[in-house]
Amino acid sequence: MATAVVSGRVDAQVKARADAFIRAAGLSSGDVIRVVWERIARTGEIPDAGDGAEQFDAAPDSLERLGELRASFGSCEDLVSLDDNQMRDMIASRYA
Numbered sequence: 001m002a003t004a005v006v007s008g009r010v011d012a013q014v015k016a017r018a019d020a021f022i023r024a025a026g027l028s029s030g031d032v033i034r035v036v037w038e039r040i041a042r043t044g045e046i047p048d049a050g051d052g053a054e055q056f057d058a059a060p061d062s063l064e065r066l067g068e069l070r071a072s073f074g075s076c077e078d079l080v081s082l083d084d085n086q087m088r089d090m091i092a093s094r095y096a
Contacts (some may be wrong), residue, residue, distance in 0.1 A: 006033060023080055031066060 010018075022029055040046055082090065 006037065029068065031069075035063075037068065 019029065022032055038045065
């Protein structure tokens, strides 16, 4: 499957808050963007930000695939609280 890069600009504070929720859910911003774009491609409907979060619900098949992906990585609860240096140390210790 060929891929393409999608980029956009978001207020820095909005990004920081959203990133925290996304990481806590065990996802990446790329996962969220992919789900939204897949839904638009499947339905032909563009979510209206004024309609609330229910417009951004992923398709059941996309959610199922994301759930399977999350399960394959195991628990990430301990990783969410790590800062960048702690994460680097943990990764480095696996290859020492």
